[in-house]
Amino acid sequence: MAPKINPAVDIVASPPIAEAANWLPDRPPQGVGALLDLAQAIPNYNPAPELLDYLGKAAADPATAFYTQILGLPQLREALSVSLSTEYGAAISPANVAITTGCNHAFCMATAAVAGAGDEIILPEPFYFNHDMWFTMQGIRKVALPCREEGEGMVPDIDEAEAMITPNTRAIVLISPNNPTGTIYSEDRLRAFYQLAERHGIALILDETYKDFRPIDAGAVNPPHRLFQEASWPDVLIQLYSFSKSYSLTGYRVGSLVAGPAVMEAVSKIADTITICPPHIGQLAALYGLQNLTGWRNEQCGRVLQLIDALDTAFKTHPSSYQLISRGAFFAYLRHPHGGRSSIDVARDLAKNQGLLVLPGEFFGDSQQDYLRVAFANANAGQLEDLARCLVVSG
Numbered sequence: 289m290a291p292k293i294n295p296a297v298d299i300v301a302s303p304p305i306a307e308a309a310n311w312l313p314d315r316p317p318q319g320v321g322a323l324l325d326l327a328q329a330i331p332n333y334n335p336a337p338e339l340l341d342y343l344g345k346a347a348a349d350p351a352t353a354f355y356t357q358i359l360g361l362p363q364l365r366e367a368l369s370v371s372l373s374t375e376y377g378a379a380i381s382p383a384n385v386a387i388t389t390g391c392n393h394a395f396c397m398a399t400a401a402v403a404g405a406g407d408e409i410i411l412p413e414p415f416y417f418n419h420d421m422w423f424t425m426q427g428i429r430k431v432a433l434p435c436r437e438e439g440e441g442m443v444p445d446i447d448e449a450e451a452m453i454t455p456n457t458r459a460i461v462l463i464s465p466n467n468p469t470g471t472i473y474s475e476d477r478l479r480a481f482y483q484l485a486e487r488h489g490i491a492l493i494l495d496e497t498y499k500d501f502r503p504i505d506a507g508a509v510n511p512p513h514r515l516f517q518e519a520s521w522p523d524v525l526i527q528l529y530s531f532s533k534s535y536s537l538t539g540y541r542v543g544s545l546v547a548g549p550a551v552m553e554a555v556s557k558i559a560d561t562i563t564i565c566p567p568h569i570g571q572l573a574a575l576y577g578l579q580n581l582t583g584w585r586n587e588q589c590g591r592v593l594q595l596i597d598a599l600d601t602a603f604k605t606h607p608s609s610y611q612l613i614s615r616g617a618f619f620a621y622l623r624h625p626h627g628g629r630s631s632i633d634v635a636r637d638l639a640k641n642q643g644l645l646v647l648p649g650e651f652f653g654d655s656q657q658d659y660l661r662v663a664f665a666n667a668n669a670g671q672l673e674d675l676a677r678c679l680v681v682s683g
């Protein structure tokens with residue numbers, strides 16, 4: 289007899305991207321070219337060739353087969369602290385930097401460090417589904433903070449967030465640039481959330497997986513925010529990052545978590561228990577990237593940014609009744625024209641009839657039935673035209 293599954297895990301929905309992949313027909317429907325998979329956020333470029341050469345040699349070194357320190361290779365923590373200090377105009381010490389087994393792992397550790405079963409964390413909706421899944425498994429109560437369509441895209445409101453804080457609240461989570469909406473929060477909004485968290489003695493967990501895909505004015509000093517310049521940041525901010533997207537290293541599983549000493553101590557216990565250390569080879573890849581590939585990375589990220597122009601052009605050239613609500617970094621968030629219909633049905637029909645795979649808004653929160661998420665950074669400009677054409681046909 290199969291073992292009884294922990295109910296907290298049993299009630300979590302199946303991994304959403306795998307579920308959506310089942311909606312695609314084996315062969316493209318009649319009249320449509322290749323299947324167009326815009327479901328998962330994967331960079332549309334390969335890792336740098338010199339990185340692959342280096343990793344071939346690194347893998348042949350027996351030393352690479354061994355564990356590293358729990359919080360990562362000291363030289364990588366040092367290199368990342370230097371890089372972040374420069375980028376954010378702040379003094380971030382290596383002791384504040386942990387290397388993690390990807391950013392999802394960083395998120396799980398950050399939230400487990402500050403909250404347990406019965407505690408509350410405020411999560412803007414639409415949310416990244418893995419965040420919600422983790423909370424359910426942990427018995428952490430998700431307090432959904434609705435995002436509304438506004439100037440920057442889709443944004444959470446600071447007063448609404450404040451009204452949700454109770455004695456059980458442990459943290460607020462923000463993702464900027466956002467998954468699923470692509471919205472980049474203004475520095476003022478980030479600062480207001482920081483001050484709110486500080487006032488209430490709770491953590492601000494900021495997932496910056498897509499920070500390298502923000503538009504940067506040529507030559508301008510343009511940090512994503514200046515929160516690390518606050519003297520209080522170690523008591524308030526937990527910043528998360530991923531090497532997956534910027535360096536095209538999704539399979540190497542390497543990310544980071546930056547926090548003050550109390551959180552870092554908790555994280556070292558959690559990391560030791562779950563992974564012992566991040567993959568050694570992934571850490572070497574990240575270190576090589578930081579030391580040698582900043583120019584290459586900026587070029588690749590710049591190309592992804594250009595796709596936004598291609599997306600806008602495609603939507604103008606092929607106007608449909610699907611409305612582009614927000615876009616940025618890897619994602620576009622669309623309002624579909626079939627009001628009242630579940631976004632799951634709409635996305636399933638697009639897959640079946642058009643060979644177009646996008647994710648339904650409901651994967652990112654029950655309130656999101658009018659929306660679809662398009663991971664456009666998987667595509668090239670021609671495929672974005674195909675996307676816009678498909679939407680005309682089904683609009």
Ligand SMILES: Cc1ncc(COP(=O)(O)O)c(C=O)c1O
Pocket residue numbers: 329389390391392393416463467495497529530531532538542543
């Ligand atoms: C907001 C966000 N955080 C974290 C991750 C996962 O990153 P990693 O591959 O480093 O675990 C993703 C991946 O899609 C993401 O969108």
